[in-house]
Amino acid sequence: MNAEFIAVGTEILLGDIANSHARFLSLEFAKLGIGVYFHTAVGDHLGRIVDQLKLALDRSQVIVITGGLGPTDDDLTRKAVADACRLSLAYDEEAFQALIVPYFERLGRSYLDVHKRQAERIGDAVFLPNSRGTAPGQYLEWEGRHLFLLPGPPLEMQGMYNDEVKPILERIAGSGSITSRVLHLFGIGESAAELKVLDLLRVQSNPTIAPLAGEGEMLFRITAKAETKEEALALIAPVEKEITDRLGHYIYGYDEDTLSLIVFRRLLEMGAKAGFAESCTGGLLSSMLVEIPGSSDVFAGSLVAYQNEVKVEQLGVSEAVIMNDGAVSEETAKQMAQGIRDRLKCDFGVSVTGIAGPTGGTAEKPVGLVYVAATDGKTTKVAKHVFSGSRTQVRVRAAKAALKQLLDLLNDTEVKI
Amino acid sequence: MNAEFIAVGTEILLGDIANSHARFLSLEFAKLGIGVYFHTAVGDHLGRIVDQLKLALDRSQVIVITGGLGPTDDDLTRKAVADACRLSLAYDEEAFQALIVPYFERLGRSYLDVHKRQAERIGDAVFLPNSRGTAPGQYLEWEGRHLFLLPGPPLEMQGMYNDEVKPILERIAGSGSITSRVLHLFGIGESAAELKVLDLLRVQSNPTIAPLAGEGEMLFRITAKAETKEEALALIAPVEKEITDRLGHYIYGYDEDTLSLIVFRRLLEMGAKAGFAESCTGGLLSSMLVEIPGSSDVFAGSLVAYQNEVKVEQLGVSEAVIMNDGAVSEETAKQMAQGIRDRLKCDFGVSVTGIAGPTGGTAEKPVGLVYVAATDGKTTKVAKHVFSGSRTQVRVRAAKAALKQLLDLLNDTEVKI
Known part of the structure; x- marks a missing residue:
């Protein structure tokens, strides 16, 4: 089975927004083993x-078309699909009441007459509910093709994909399994990590190993094809073990893990x-x-x-330390971590202080210099980093380094709590 | 003249990397007025x-194809273009010596035999030098079409575009200017805003007006084509005035403005x-x-x-208010804003308190309920919002609403400071 994606929107062709749908859907389809x-x-x-x-219907079994499902004259996707498949487009009052009206009621707003267009059904398509916006999606089986119409806003599209589309695809994609295992690494660059496993990367075909650079971290995705998920996992296991033997020190998580999710779970435990x-x-x-619910x-x-002055007055950082060592220093980071722990009466205090740039750096303290500290009240650990990249990149990398600093402390101090 | 872009690479279809070329090239082509x-x-x-x-050659005058110019068996773009245009593909020793060998010499590395493939010329194409990598590009005029073959790595592609492709396009696209003016609105939805200017949207062709939804805000882009930038701006001015007459209350900024940038500039002034x-x-x-430098x-x-307890102990919010009105309430928001202003001894205090979801909502206080407050010590203004969307969306919209609340206060209290 093969698939293709069509993103509708002049704003994409003008470069105003990136077509982020294509990548999201590609990653999801790869998991399902649909080319x-x-x-x-x-x-x-x-x-x-x-x-x-028409071109897509001619060459692909699964077609996902995103965008153009809004209520305005510019929203042409419903009409285009009806035209391409020579099907009717008919307003469905029942669907409007069931799928669109409740959304407005929940927000305490009134719908407009134009919103009724969003309840126009293509042939005998099935409406896909949208809990995050006004535009329902549609799913149409037509001459052996599977067409999905999804809304353009990324969170609406992704939510509808997960809730509605994925279960249908799992059903129609049938047997055979492509299974992936992702190893998340922190504290090592992509090139350095690749060099450690170059021999594995060269010889593997099933499973394959794909190194991917993230912002301030990297990952390896190990992907195997087999008849069943269990068989695929059995192919993955020895490769995972080999990578772990060589790079285990840098691996902080697996699959959907993020640093913040792991920190969250550890604290919760x-x-x-x-x-x-x-x-x-x-x-x-x-x-x-805070991004994590709960x-x-x-x-x-x-x-x-x-x-x-906020560091001194609100966190109790010593004025002498700021004067002598500077606000970006090991001692300031330590005192900030200890200060916030005392001030908020919590179990762990974490701090980050650095120079995000683009200006403010010196020869001694360059842009990108960041200290992170974590304390449990007894032990305070500090790490020094020098990050490259833009202001945003330095800030993202610094925040992740602070999470990692906390995680290392949590892993050490587990028994004490 | 119209154009299209083809990005070659299985890694894009697997979702391992995003197709960042399309957006970069779209923004550049928009500047040149090429659709x-x-x-x-x-x-x-x-x-x-x-x-x-073949499809692209049939429907577009300018085609940019990126990727697949490397030295390996997977690099198929040269062969594909030669096949599609029924042209020869011939190794050019002179080009190899002039364009590829010096790159290796500069790095102090030796080339491999496979690198000679990168000097295979399609028909009478012109090679485009690549100062950032081993793969030269090619430019081909064929049956009234302009084909550009550019390397896949983004920095190589962008460098070659700027150095080599842009001058050629400026020549073939001829004179004329496309100029845009962007109006940023906050506090009104895309549909509601569109309805206010529906008559303008329907009749305009030069300038065109494109409404675009952002996260919790929206914008109108007015774009005009004319011989000179001044003439284009003269076409835009009356349309901008008409939109401002109808929606001026919601317009907070222009062109590259963001809410945080405007707040930053106002505070700085x-x-x-x-x-x-x-x-x-x-x-x-x-x-x-903090994202803004300075x-x-x-x-x-x-x-x-x-x-x-942090609200009470650190911000001085009254326990009775939290008990009676709740942590998500008008009075709590007020006291939080006043509390942070007092605590940090600053000119303006801003607060936001709400229910981001996905859980924690009640019938009376649903998920998405957010209060934002801003105070200058004399006046404290509070606004109540109910935002739709995911946890992330509610948080982004709440943060923007808080910036807007501050901005409104800054605009009111200008003379007092």
Whole structure:
């Protein structure tokens, strides 16, 4: 079975937004073992969308078309699919009441007449509910093809994919399994990690090993094909073991893990709470943890201490230390971590202080210099990093390094709590 | 003149990397006034690349194909173009010596025999030098079409575009200017905003008006074509005035503006500093301001007060208010804003408290309910919002609403500082 994706939207062709759907869907289809042969982006132009759909219907079994499901005149996808498949497009009052009206009721807003267009059904398509927006999707089986119409906003599209599309695809993709195992590494660059396993990368075909660089971290994806998931996992196991033997020190998680998710789970297991004192990351570290639903159980709060006087007055950092060692120093990082722990009366205090750039660096303290510290009240561990990249990259890498610093401390102090 | 882009590489179809070329080239082509009708990504498969090229040669005057110019068996783009155009592919020793050998010499490395493939010329194509890698590009005029073959690594592609392709395109695209003006709106949905200017959207062709939805905000891009930039701006001005007459209340900025950038500039002009008290946004609000280089001049710091006891102990929110009104309430938001201003001794205090979800909502206080407050010590303004969307969306929208609340206060209190 092969598939292709069509993203509709003139804003993509103008470069205003990236076509992020193609990558999301490709990663998902790879997990299901469905080959993807083409990504296309096309503008809000009926004729060109219809032409592209005809081409796709001719060469692909599964077609996902994203965008153009809104209520305005520019939203042409429903009409284009109906035209390409020579099917009717008919307003469905029942679907409108069931799928669209409740969304407006929940927000306490009124729908407009134009929103009824979103309940126009193509032939005998099945509507796909959208809990995150007004546009329902549609799923159509037509002459042996499977067509999915999904909304353009990424979170709506991804949510609908997970809730509605994936179960249908799992059914139609049938037997055979492509299974992946992802190893997440922190503290080693992509090239250095690849060199350690170059011999494995060269000879493997099933499973394959793909190294991928992330922001301040990297991962290996090991992918195997077999009749069953169990057989695929059995092919993966020895390769995973070999990589772990060589690089285990850097591996912090697996599959869907992120640093913040692992920190969250560890704190939850321990029944402990952490508080953060952030300087150059400016709230980013906190935000990474708060992103996780339920984080209030493990997160005491944080202070973004961007100014020196805030570090002194609110966190109890010694003025002498800031004067002598500077705000970006090992001792300041230590005192910030200890200060936030005391101030918020939590189990663990974590701090980050650094120079995010683009200006503010010196020969001695360059842009990218970052200290992170974590304390449990007895032990305080500090690490020094020098990150490369833009202001944003330095901040992201610094926030991740702070999470890793906390994680290392959590792993050490487990029994004490 | 119209154009399309083809990105070659199975790694794009697997989702391992995003097709970043399409967006880069689209933004560049928009500046030149060349319409882009399609983006396509296709795998390393000769037949499918040839088919895609034939389709593109049939419908587009300018075709840029990226990737697949390396020295390995997987690099099929040269062969595919030669096949699609029925042209020869011949090794050019002179080009090899002039374009490829010096690159290896500069790195102090030796070339391999396979690198000679990169000097295979399609028909009478012109080689495009690559100062950043081993793969030269090629430019081919064929039956009224302009074909550009560019290397896959983004920095090589972008460098070659700027150095080699852009001058050729400027020549063939001829004179004329495409100029855009962007109006940024906050506090109104895309559909509602469109309805206010539906008559304008329907009749405009030069300039065109494109509404675009952002996360919690939206924008209108007005784009005009004319001989000179001045003439294009003269076409834009009356349309901008008409939209401003109808929607001016919601317009907060222009072109590259963002809410945080405008807040930053206003605070800088006033020589004032702001501090934030964040609950559900969990550091995101602070992070949006800290993202701007130089933000330390206007940002005092912030407290992420995720727990009620932190709100009470660190911000001085009344326990009775939290007990009676709740942590997500108008009065709590007010006291948080006042508390952070007092605590950090800054000019403006801003707060946000809400229910980000996915759980924690009630009938009375649903997921998405958010209060934002801003105070200058005399006046404290609070706004209530109910945002839809995922946890991330609610948090992003809440952070932007807090910036807008501050901006409104800054605009009101300008003279007082």
